[in-house]
Amino acid sequence: MSAPSLDRPTAPDEKALQDQFDATLAADHRIEPRDWMPEGYRKTLIRQVAQHAHSEIIGMQPEGDWLLAAPSLRRKAVLLAKVQDEAGHGLYLYSAAETLGADRADLTDKLIEGTQKYSSIFNYPTLTYADVGVIGWLVDGAAICNQVPLCRSSYGPYARAMIRVCKEESFHQRQGYELLMTMMRGTDEQRAMVQDAVDRWWWPSLMMFGPPDDDSPNTAQSMAWGIKRHTNDELRQRFVDMSVPQAEVLGVTLPDPELCYDAATGHHRFGQLDWDEFKRVIAGDGPMNAVRIARRRAARDDNAWVVEAATAYAEKHGA
Amino acid sequence: MAHEETVYDALTNAHDDAGHWAFGTGFDDPLAGVDTTVPDGVDPADLGVYCLMLGDDALVLAQRLTEWMTNAPELEEEVAFGNIALDLLGQARLLLARAGSTGVLGRSRTLATGSIPDEDALAYFRDADEFRNTALVEAPNGDFAQTMIRLLVATTVRLAVFARLRGSRDPVLAAIAAKGVHELTYHRDHAARWVLRLGDGTAESSRRARAGAAAVWPLTAELFTATDVEARLTTLGVAVDPVDVRDEVRGVLTTVLERATLTVPAWPAETPPRGRQGVHGPELADLLATLQGLARQHPAATW
Numbered sequence: 331m332s333a334p335s336l337d338r339p340t341a342p343d344e345k346a347l348q349d350q351f352d353a354t355l356a357a358d359h360r361i362e363p364r365d366w367m368p369e370g371y372r373k374t375l376i377r378q379v380a381q382h383a384h385s386e387i388i389g390m391q392p393e394g395d396w397l398l399a400a401p402s403l404r405r406k407a408v409l410l411a412k413v414q415d416e417a418g419h420g421l422y423l424y425s426a427a428e429t430l431g432a433d434r435a436d437l438t439d440k441l442i443e444g445t446q447k448y449s450s451i452f453n454y455p456t457l458t459y460a461d462v463g464v465i466g467w468l469v470d471g472a473a474i475c476n477q478v479p480l481c482r483s484s485y486g487p488y489a490r491a492m493i494r495v496c497k498e499e500s501f502h503q504r505q506g507y508e509l510l511m512t513m514m515r516g517t518d519e520q521r522a523m524v525q526d527a528v529d530r531w532w533w534p535s536l537m538m539f540g541p542p543d544d545d546s547p548n549t550a551q552s553m554a555w556g557i558k559r560h561t562n563d564e565l566r567q568r569f570v571d572m573s574v575p576q577a578e579v580l581g582v583t584l585p586d587p588e589l590c591y592d593a594a595t596g597h598h599r600f601g602q603l604d605w606d607e608f609k610r611v612i613a614g615d616g617p618m619n620a621v622r623i624a625r626r627r628a629a630r631d632d633n634a635w636v637v638e639a640a641t642a643y644a645e646k647h648g649a
Numbered sequence: 650m651a652h653e654e655t656v657y658d659a660l661t662n663a664h665d666d667a668g669h670w671a672f673g674t675g676f677d678d679p680l681a682g683v684d685t686t687v688p689d690g691v692d693p694a695d696l697g698v699y700c701l702m703l704g705d706d707a708l709v710l711a712q713r714l715t716e717w718m719t720n721a722p723e724l725e726e727e728v729a730f731g732n733i734a735l736d737l738l739g740q741a742r743l744l745l746a747r748a749g750s751t752g753v754l755g756r757s758r759t760l761a762t763g764s765i766p767d768e769d770a771l772a773y774f775r776d777a778d779e780f781r782n783t784a785l786v787e788a789p790n791g792d793f794a795q796t797m798i799r800l801l802v803a804t805t806v807r808l809a810v811f812a813r814l815r816g817s818r819d820p821v822l823a824a825i826a827a828k829g830v831h832e833l834t835y836h837r838d839h840a841a842r843w844v845l846r847l848g849d850g851t852a853e854s855s856r857r858a859r860a861g862a863a864a865v866w867p868l869t870a871e872l873f874t875a876t877d878v879e880a881r882l883t884t885l886g887v888a889v890d891p892v893d894v895r896d897e898v899r900g901v902l903t904t905v906l907e908r909a910t911l912t913v914p915a916w917p918a919e920t921p922p923r924g925r926q927g928v929h930g931p932e933l934a935d936l937l938a939t940l941q942g943l944a945r946q947h948p949a950a951t952w
């Protein structure tokens with residue numbers, strides 16, 4: 331029996347590492363950046379976190395289009411703070427992705443080249459100021475339903491980023507709802523604007539939860555890894571159940587004739603989503619896909635000289 | 650699941666806790682609870698017009714900076730533009746509300762309905778000829794370099810004025826200035842750091858910084874000439890005569906540009922303060938058309 335060689339430490343084999351990873355998940359503890367993780371877990375997380383970060387950044391645009399025209403100074407301040415928060419969320423999330431070995435500039439390139447996705451909801455246009463409120467209420471509401479469970483994601487940096495993101499999102503949602511309440515107390519034209527916006531955003535909001543469970547191939551693995559906590563259909567159902575009473579308080583009609591309460595299940599039944607439209611928009615053929623990406627591309631390319639200057643200055647001055 | 654549900658369920662009964670709203674986004678009149686009595690011997694109309702001058706500068710510059718949102722070179726700059734624009738918007742709201750409290754509302758009240766607060770009547774229902782901002786802030790952004798040079802000049806002037814206004818005999822103006830000084834110190838620092846990076850960065854950025862300075866410098870021609878209103882209010886200890894900040898402003902700008910290895914352009918010959926008197930270029934009309942369009946389309950609406 332010989333003593334283990336000191337100059338050649340035996341790395342724990344992959345099996346032991348995998349066992350330790352599995353035990354961490356089983357105990358509902360967090361995986362941290364320096365922990366060993368399976369390559370599939372790392373890749374799936376980078377994709378998920380990057381897609382989320384991209385959604386925050388692209389998500390600045392639909393509402394950002396109303397920043398210059400917000401109809402009161404208070405509304406302008408509220409909206410500016412919100413759009414700024416979204417930039418901040420993008421920053422935290424890109425940072426979380428960087429703890430997995432990704433690089434922000436590279437992820438941005440992938441967004442612009444179309445090899446990474448963002449939430450399909452942001453490919454719809456914002457036609458009136460009511461859209462700002464409806465995005466807050468429904469889109470941020472759906473995002474919260476999706477994201478609150480991610481505060482318990484098995485990956486520590488993502489879970490911690492999500493706690494902060496969710497707090498701010500819930501604030502945005504309330505501001506959006508409050509705008510709609512104010513508009514509903516306003517003129518007939520304003521009430522019509524709100525209803526019209528609800529009509530346009532309701533179905534796309536339901537699509538934010540992703541494809542139905544029987545068409546969501548990654549869900550089972552992601553749930554086993556603890557980076558997804560509920561299925562798409564579970565979250566969608568929860569969102570519908572929460573939104574119905576809120577629509578009643580607001581005084582708007584949700585555009586679904588099949589929507590009704592099912593006393594037997596305690597849930598609301600709702601109509602069939604247009605999954606063809608979902609696939610079209612995801613594939614890049616939504617009303618605003620090209621515009622959204624062109625804006626990001628221009629921000630990157632037209633200002634590349636600024637980034638180069640900052641880099642050159644830092645090199646010269648050791649900053 | 651309890652935690653998850655409380656976040657969302659708070660929505661429908663969340664209207665009684667004003668403390669949760671972000672600063673400056675609450676419902677209150679920005680001057681709620683503030684004694685707005687005009688100091689003895691001061692003409693309220695003069696004080697109101699002076700507040701419009703300072704408020705319009707902030708509003709118009711905030712609008713210009715907001716144009717960068719979603720178009721900035723880096724996400725950090727999106728956040729910075731948002732921050733600076735929000736601070737300036739906050740200053741504008743206080744100053745326009747102060748103008749309204751003195752009864753200076755111009756023609757705005759003939760168009761805005763009674764439910765619209767003074768700050769919005771003034772921001773949304775005045776035409777360009779009633780705006781009192783300088784040409785410096787209404788000029789289009791140009792590229793990032795020109796934007797930062799303009800921001801540097803505008804915040805250097807405003808910081809110098811606000812630092813002195815902290816001692817104004819109008820306690821409202823003094824309080825607004827005291828708060829603004831902290832904000833403007835950060836804004837000026839942010840702009841100065843960028844001017845250094847661009848001036849002393851690459852050949853391309855240096856070229857653009859020089860072009861930016863060449864475009865912005867002529868706009869300083871009217872900055873240091875007092876209007877009659879400013880002259881009267883300065884005598885009364887309420888306002889600052891802009892000529893009193895000229896040397897300080899030129900000194901700061903010269904220091905920054907030289908450290909940035911840029912040549913300081915010649916200071917232009919001084920002109921009457923046309924912007925302060927309501928004389929503007931077509932750029933302001935365009936800016937206001939965007940800013941005011943929706944509000945004017947629905948004058949009876951509440952937002």
